[in-house]
Amino acid sequence: MTVMEAANDLPAPPSGAPILLAVEHLTMRFGGLVAIDDVSFAVGNGEITAIIGPNGAGKTTVFNCMTGFYKPTVGRLMLDHGRHAYYLERMDDFRIAQQARVARTFQNIRLFPAMSVLENLVVAQHNELMRASGYTLAGLFGWSAYREAERRAVERARYWLDKVRLVGEADKNAGGLPYGAQRRLEIARAMCTRPLLLCLDEPAAGLNPRETANLSRLLISIRDEEKIGIMLIEHDMSVVMGIADHIVVLDYGRKISDGTAATVRGDPAVVRAYLGDDAEVELAAGGASTHEGG
């Protein structure tokens, strides 16, 4: 840690994009286990930032710290909208989604299975609709302003259903959709909260190659059209190398590499983490132990 202090400056996104989220010295301990150890990186606005690393490297823990599901032991997570800066480590999970506008999906999909696809997307717009319904009171008496707000919410839902090609399934139960469609729906639901930072936890897991290619296209179009930051945990290197503007590599809770796809791919530390010592006899010998890459 003391060595790191010398280079205390926060690593900027390689492209030089404006910083949306600055993660500084993030550390998460569970009792004696250090899940994340002093990780710092920056997420650029309008960029796709991928976190990769072998299983158990602490990727999902970083996400859970960012979205408030864990409170980090040490560290600062500053989300800067330009107008207002939020310190995510001090906020409740639902306030992070509500105010700092960070939306996320889950590794094991978490939809509302007994509700229809459309309802899933309308629930995501809860806070706006709550205001429009006068915190239920006005809505109870059928105020026209609420009807208008609900119509707009449905329109937005339809827009995102169209984007993820699920318009035809809108009135079906979300739990009955095929796996790939559930993944897409979860992304659409997160987008319906109008996030400024979208965090996707293994969005390509369990998808077939065609669905994976479509996912990459979807993420690029979200980045380019919505101009928001996207963070991505992914094991599928074709997705990561194809679309990520910036890659952060974790191993055993530490950041071992940070940069563009090209830099990371050539980084001996990354090769060592993924393939073990034997694979890089030509490269300089390192002390990392052999373990399975994801």
Added chain:
Amino acid sequence: MSADTGAEAAQRAGERREIDLVAVVKEAGVAALVTLGLAFFIVGLKTETVPGGLALDTRWSWVAIAVAVAFVGRFALALRRQTRRPASRERREQIADRIAVGVRIFARYAGPAVALFAVALPLMPFANRYIVDIATLVLTYIMLGWGLNIVVGLAGLLDLGYVAFYAIGAYSFALFAIHLDWGFWGALPVAGLFAALFGVLLGFPVLRLRGDYLAIVTLAFGEMVRVILINWYSVTRGPDGLSNIPRPGFFGLTFERRPDEGVTSFHEFFGFEYSSLYRIVFLYYVILVLALITNFFTLRIRKLPIGRAWEALREDEIACRSLGINPTNTKLTAFAIGAMFGGFAGAFFATRQGFISPESFTFIESAVILAIVVLGGMGSQIGVVIAAVLLIGGTEVLRGLEEFRMLAFGAAMVAIMVWRPRGLLAHRDPTLRLEPQPARRGASP
């Protein structure tokens, strides 16, 4: 599809060929043995009071009948299972779902018809005091079921202490009506507000709990309220209960035979002959209106953001948090609104009985209300009506069966839990559709 069913049929035929008679007899024998063990004490021995104490009477023929019934029944059941492949669970669920959808569609038209019938019931030629009384009781439970349905069916918070709010409503109503002389209509909203307040008070400490843990705490809350009612003698008069609770008036008209000075009674005003039935019919209409208000409120709030948030919370709380839904507020509103309707029902109960004591608010009441919600199908409004009619009306009708009444009740519960664990009408219609309606969709190109 057809190839599939063909394969199934072949499989079924294959199974039909081999009947393992030994296994069937063995199974039936075990069942008969268990029955013997149970029936020996429960059916076989009976205590009789004879002069000078108790005597034991034996009824071995009854035991023999029970064992024979168990053996034959189990034999037939096992044989049937061996010869016929039972419909798969999914298939059964599908069929039941289709029935539920059918009932839903039926309910769209039958709902108003049932409501009209309910309105017209006291005027029917067969309506007598007994029928109206039972209908009032059933409606009270329908209202309680609808109130609890908000908490359990929509928000998915398993509440085993709902009777506490019923009790709080009844007692706060009685205390305000007696001591402050606010009358029924003045004290009714207060009773609802008090119950809602206690709903929030209960809600705060249990926010983090879910499922079984929540059920245990709410169960304890229900008991706490009852114990407080028993022991806080200076206010609640403990086990003696509160009496002389004012009856509701009809726009200032009372239902007394001889009203106090300056008060006009209903029969005098309209020039009718006095009859005690007027009050009973009036109470019936009061609970009918209260129950319908509960129903319309629930139907309406389901389509509002808060109602959808409740259902989302039931489905997945973590996902709700990730979408910026404040789980604390959402749960508390569910608790408060559910409790409020429980409080209204309690106030009605108090005014109908004219007397309340903690004995009316035992755990079994919570269990019955919860059974109504669960058996009806969580979240289903019409399911609650059917379950309440079956459970409350049914137990009244079955009074003739005496001690076997509870047996029939239990058997019905077991049957529903085996065949339809999600409740009678556990089909959920979306609150919002992208396409107008499926029927119209077919017509458009």
